[in-house]
Amino acid sequence: MRKVLIQLSAALVVLGGATAVAAEGETKPLLHHHWHSDGLFGEYDKAQLQRGYQVYREVCAACHSMELVAFRHLGDKGGPYYLAKCPEGLGLPESTDCSNPVQNPIIKSLAASFQVTDGPDDAGDMFQRPGLPADYFPSPYENKNQAKAANGGAYPPDMSLLAKARHHGPSYIYSLMLGYEEPPATIEVPASQYYNVFYPGDTSSLVKEEYLDDHGHILEDHELPPGGVFKMAPPLSEGVITYEDGSPETVEQYAADVAAFLTWAAEPKMDQRKAQGRFVLLFLIIFAGIVYASYRQIWRDVH
Numbered sequence: 001m002r003k004v005l006i007q008l009s010a011a012l013v014v015l016g017g018a019t020a021v022a023a024e025g026e027t028k029p030l031l032h033h034h035w036h037s038d039g040l041f042g043e044y045d046k047a048q049l050q051r052g053y054q055v056y057r058e059v060c061a062a063c064h065s066m067e068l069v070a071f072r073h074l075g076d077k078g079g080p081y082y083l084a085k086c087p088e089g090l091g092l093p094e095s096t097d098c099s100n101p102v103q104n105p106i107i108k109s110l111a112a113s114f115q116v117t118d119g120p121d122d123a124g125d126m127f128q129r130p131g132l133p134a135d136y137f138p139s140p141y142e143n144k145n146q147a148k149a150a151n152g153g154a155y156p157p158d159m160s161l162l163a164k165a166r167h168h169g170p171s172y173i174y175s176l177m178l179g180y181e182e183p184p185a186t187i188e189v190p191a192s193q194y195y196n197v198f199y200p201g202d203t204s205s206l207v208k209e210e211y212l213d214d215h216g217h218i219l220e221d222h223e224l225p226p227g228g229v230f231k232m233a234p235p236l237s238e239g240v241i242t243y244e245d246g247s248p249e250t251v252e253q254y255a256a257d258v259a260a261f262l263t264w265a266a267e268p269k270m271d272q273r274k275a276q277g278r279f280v281l282l283f284l285i286i287f288a289g290i291v292y293a294s295y296r297q298i299w300r301d302v303h
Contacts, residue, residue, distance in 0.1 A: 026226045028197045030168055031175040033256060037263060040278065043271050044264055049080035051243055052261025055254050057113075059235050060159065063151060065139035068160035069265050071111035072133040075101030078271040080264070081110070102133045114138055152192050154231040163259070163266040170259045172198070177255035180234040184225045186211045186218070193229040201228010 036045040053074065056066070074081045077099075083106065086098035090105060101107050111131035116138050119126035131138070141147035148155050163169035179198035183189045187206040203225045204218075211222050218224055236251045247253055264270070 026224070027200055027228075028175075028179070028226050030171040030198065031178060033171060033174050033259075035170055035260065035263070037260070037270060040274065042274070044078060044080075045260065046080060046082075047245060048257050048260045049264050051245070051247060051253075052257040052259070052264075053080050054243070055236075055241055055258040056159070056261055058241055059254075060258065061137075062140055063147075063156040063232075064159045065141075065156075066137040066160045066265060067139060067158055068136070069268075070134060070136045071107055071114075071131060072101035073268055074110060075104040075107040075133070076268060078264075079268060080261070081106045104133070107133045111135060152231045156232070159262055159265065161266045163263040169266065170263045173259040173262060174255045177236055177258070178251060179227065183229075186222050187225055189229050193231055194233055195225075195227065195229050197225075197227035199228040199230055201230065203228060 036042060036048065056064075073079060076082060079101075081104065082101075083098040083104055086092050086096055086105070092098075092105065096103050098104050111133050114131040114135075114137070115128045116131045116135050117126055118129050121127055139147075141150065144155055157165075163173065166172040175198040176196060179196040181195060181197055183195040186208060187195075187203050188208050189195050189206065206229065207218055207224070211219055213219055236254045238251060239249045241249060241254060243249055243253075247257075267273075
């Protein structure tokens with residue numbers, strides 16, 4: 001009986017998902033972008049991850065949390081601020097191991113720039129303190145209701161796994177940041193909402209009456225606009241962030257960098273996983289060659 005209930009629940013979930021997808025309107029095809037992490041030999045670009053973290057810190061962190069990512073993760077091998085050895089001129093003790101994120105001076109500084117809720121203290125009260133490498137990224141809001149109230153009723157999703165939660169995650173994030181457009185004349189966007197050609201919404205309910213026939217369908221000489229509307233205002237603009245490495249300070253560059261950073265946040269061990277996979281493939285190829293050579297040797301006199 002329990003097995004039947006589980007199967008029935010799974011079927012309802014699938015049907016519910018299919019209904020949700022069917023209710024969504026069409027979107028424009030996602031923008032193409034070359035990601036350094038693509039492919040079997042792809043690896044994260046450390047400089048891009050650092051720029052992406054800067055975009056998150058200065059723009060996204062005001063509304064979006066990353067509660068599954070700790071500051072120390074930024075200093076892990078493959079992370080944006082990993083140090084194989086300590087930089088010179090910082091006056092650190094010789095015993096300092098900067099490959100350990102907890103001792104990494106950059107990670108300590110980044111963590112300390114956040115205020116983390118801790119406690120209770122001796123009086124039973126919670127208090128604020130600078131972050132430590134072991135702390136996780138704090139939420140900008142105390143609870144979901146506060147987050148909704150600050151964002152017009154919409155809850156900003158946590159960004160920890162956003163790149164894996166969306167189909168073609170990096171390209172989706174990149175396209176969404178560049179997909180804000182003036183709404184076409186056929187639809188009326190509600191106040192405090194924004195039209196985006198890559199957002200998987202449904203614009204059929206927004207079509208103006210003059211573009212509908214007597215049955216409520218859009219007139220034949222007009223098309224339903226792609227995309228949808230949501231409450232997030234365009235977060236990026238030209239020159240809103242200053243890059244110290246001289247990279248272009250454009251919306252396209254910001255969007256690519258933050259998408260790459262969020263991809264790393266969702267898969268921080270990808271570089272190590274790919275390296276292990278390449279080793280396993282090489283081993284299997286060599287092993288297959290040895291097995292084939294042994295086969296030929298053993299059966300060489302058999303006709």
